[in-house]
Amino acid sequence: MAKIIPNLSVDCVIFGFDFNQLNVLLVERKLDDEKTGKSLIDDWTLTGYHIFEDENFDTAAARILKGLSGLDNIYLEQFYAFSRLDRVNSPNDKLWLDHQSEGFSERIFTVGYFSLIDNTTVSISHNDRNVKWFPITDLPELGFDHKEILEKALEKLRAKLRSEPIGFELLPEKFTVSQLQRLYEVILGTKFDRRNFRKKVLQMKYVIPLDEKQKGVKHKPAQLFIFSKEVYEKTKTERFDFSI
Amino acid sequence: MAKIIPNLSVDCVIFGFDFNQLNVLLVERKLDDEKTGKSLIDDWTLTGYHIFEDENFDTAAARILKGLSGLDNIYLEQFYAFSRLDRVNSPNDKLWLDHQSEGFSERIFTVGYFSLIDNTTVSISHNDRNVKWFPITDLPELGFDHKEILEKALEKLRAKLRSEPIGFELLPEKFTVSQLQRLYEVILGTKFDRRNFRKKVLQMKYVIPLDEKQKGVKHKPAQLFIFSKEVYEKTKTERFDFSI
DNA sequence: ACAAAAGTGTTCGAACTACACCCATGG
DNA sequence: CCATGGGTGTAGTTCGAACACTTTTGT
Numbered sequence: 458m459a460k461i462i463p464n465l466s467v468d469c470v471i472f473g474f475d476f477n478q479l480n481v482l483l484v485e486r487k488l489d490d491e492k493t494g495k496s497l498i499d500d501w502t503l504t505g506y507h508i509f510e511d512e513n514f515d516t517a518a519a520r521i522l523k524g525l526s527g528l529d530n531i532y533l534e535q536f537y538a539f540s541r542l543d544r545v546n547s548p549n550d551k552l553w554l555d556h557q558s559e560g561f562s563e564r565i566f567t568v569g570y571f572s573l574i575d576n577t578t579v580s581i582s583h584n585d586r587n588v589k590w591f592p593i594t595d596l597p598e599l600g601f602d603h604k605e606i607l608e609k610a611l612e613k614l615r616a617k618l619r620s621e622p623i624g625f626e627l628l629p630e631k632f633t634v635s636q637l638q639r640l641y642e643v644i645l646g647t648k649f650d651r652r653n654f655r656k657k658v659l660q661m662k663y664v665i666p667l668d669e670k671q672k673g674v675k676h677k678p679a680q681l682f683i684f685s686k687e688v689y690e691k692t693k694t695e696r697f698d699f700s701i
Numbered sequence: 702m703a704k705i706i707p708n709l710s711v712d713c714v715i716f717g718f719d720f721n722q723l724n725v726l727l728v729e730r731k732l733d734d735e736k737t738g739k740s741l742i743d744d745w746t747l748t749g750y751h752i753f754e755d756e757n758f759d760t761a762a763a764r765i766l767k768g769l770s771g772l773d774n775i776y777l778e779q780f781y782a783f784s785r786l787d788r789v790n791s792p793n794d795k796l797w798l799d800h801q802s803e804g805f806s807e808r809i810f811t812v813g814y815f816s817l818i819d820n821t822t823v824s825i826s827h828n829d830r831n832v833k834w835f836p837i838t839d840l841p842e843l844g845f846d847h848k849e850i851l852e853k854a855l856e857k858l859r860a861k862l863r864s865e866p867i868g869f870e871l872l873p874e875k876f877t878v879s880q881l882q883r884l885y886e887v888i889l890g891t892k893f894d895r896r897n898f899r900k901k902v903l904q905m906k907y908v909i910p911l912d913e914k915q916k917g918v919k920h921k922p923a924q925l926f927i928f929s930k931e932v933y934e935k936t937k938t939e940r941f942d943f944s945i
Numbered sequence: 946a947c948a949a950a951a952g953t954g955t956t957c958g959a960a961c962t963a964c965a966c967c968c969a970t971g972g
Numbered sequence: 973c974c975a976t977g978g979g980t981g982t983a984g985t986t987c988g989a990a991c992a993c994t995t996t997t998g999t
Contacts, residue, residue, distance in 0.1 A: 462708070462808075464706070464708070464709075465708075465709075465810065508784075510808070511786070513784035513785055513786060514782060514784040515784075535781065535782065537779065538758060538779065538782040538812045540752075540757035540758040540759075540812075541757055542755070542757060564706075564754070566709065568782045568784075616864075619864075619939070619940065619941050620860075620863075620864065633951090634951090634952095635950075635951075641941070645939070645941065647941070650989070650990070650991080651951090651952090652952085652953070652954085652990095652991085653988070653989065653990085655951095655952080655953085656988095657988090671951095673998090674949090674950080674997075674998080675948080675949070675950090675997065675998040675999070676948080676949040676950040676951070676996075676997055676998075677949080677950060677951045677952080677995060677996035677997055678950095678951080678996075678997065679950080679951055679952085680951085680952090695863070695889070696863065697863050697885070697889060697891070699863070699864055699865055699866050877978090878978090878979095879977075879978075894962075894963070894964085895978090895979090896963090896964085896979085896980070896981085897961070897962070897963085899978095899979080899980090900960095900961090901960095901961090904960095915978095917971090918970075918971080918976090918977080919970065919971040919972065919975080919976065919977090920969075920970055920971075920975080920976040920977040920978070921968060921969035921970055921976080921977065921978045921979080922969075922970070922977095922978080923977080923978055923979085924978085924979090
């Protein structure tokens with residue numbers, strides 16, 4: 458069994474989309490006093506862990522994600538390395554680390570990854586801690602510097618969503634145009650005209666219409682589409698466009 | 702004096718532009734056999750160093766850059782953290798590290814920063830090693846995994862140049878439209894129509910014409926412009942545009 | 946029959962492309 | 973006076989924005 462590298466960790470900002478909101482997966486950080494049973498810490502953090510000596514950052518992030526979802530073909534992207542001197546500094550943070558079996562005492566650096574999953578079909582669980590999806594518009598108190606990490610992840614996600622077709626990673630394989638529209642609207646915080654959005658999507662040759670419709674909806678069922686990464690890679694063109 | 706963190710470094714990919722080409726600053730890595738005087742290593746690397754205990758990644762990168770240029774207001778951006786298991790693996794790399802006074806033996810992780818400077822007015826020097834600008838189209842043999850780091854830096858620079866006005870960082874304060882055009886053409890590897898490029902630039906309210914012309918050129922002197930970051934920040938708009 | 950979301954076309958202005966000739970300066 | 977790069981306008985086309993009514997399904 459490889460040893461951990463004590464001063465380096467990876468934190469995963471796992472984004473999920475449920476056709477309605479953008480969510481992020483958090484782990485509960487709970488610590489009770491051994492004698493009195495009184496709650497000492499009760500807040501939430503991102504999912505993360507130290508890296509092992511036989512891993513690189515990518516494989517460490519993939520390991521964490523596989524542990525939670527059982528899957529290993531999930532979209533993952535390194536977005537930033539965090540190094541603030543006081544990034545693990547609050548009394549709660551120190552108390553928590555003191556109670557971990559590894560007994561970390563060094564300054565810890567962390568590399569942030571964000572991950573995109575469809576949270577209508579992928580299910581997530583943690584061996585011994587409580588994990589939960591939170592809408593990004595309604596977050597609890599976060600431990601360590603995880604608020605800063607999450608904000609940076611969101612910023613990078615938005616930038617990437619504007620320039621590359623990564624939104625499909627947040628949808629099931631088959632999706633409707635208005636699910637896709639809702640996704641862009643929620644993440645970018647904008648509204649699009651329905652007709653114009655549809656027109657734009659139908660132009661993209663890598664969004665392929667299926668001969669299949671939604672079922673069990675109590676309104677006119679919509680046509681389903683799939684995204685083809687292969688077609689995208691073949692037809693993409695570069696663009697030069699710094700605005701106004 | 703703060704101690705270094707032995708398993709973490711920062712490497713700076715310092716880009717410069719001379720109105721003609723995109724260049725990168727490299728340091729010579731030279732080692733001769735103490736007895737025979739025969740050359741054991743003679744190649745080049747990026748500028749980088751370990752980080753100190755009282756620094757974060759940003760301040761470490763700024764320290765390296767200040768050491769080389771004397772300046773501390775230079776454009777710097779973290780772009781990626783590198784962790785390959787064999788990133789310092791060749792016989793030359795090991796030999797070099799063995800001869801450093803610090804005697805590094807651990808696996809070393811590095812965080813990459815790229816920096817943009819105008820190499821017609823900023824001058825660079827190193828205390829005891831040879832530093833030199835190389836056109837990115839004509840690079841020497843690079844040590845460690847620095848070829849990989851440089852390629853990633855270029856990729857991120859190109860992506861950012863397409864979506865944000867960072868090209869001005871590579872030009873002197875006052876510049877002409879065709880210097881700007883040459884810069885975009887060289888970095889993105891494209892050609893633009895002179896009239897259309899000028900039209901586009903003149904629309905940008907943050908590129909401000911001066912009542913001043915080039916001097917000492919043996920052709921019709923061009924009008925000079927400056928870039929205003931303030932105007933840009935105030936007028937920028939977001940765009941949603943993943944290409945065809 | 947009603948509620949809920951799907952689907953559809955046209956017009957207008959803005960932005961992008963392609964393209965050729967005269968001008969100011971230094972040598 | 974010649975070589976070098978600077979500066980300019982127009983026409984055709986494509987692209988994005990705005991906007992309202994009909995269709996299909998479940999209840």
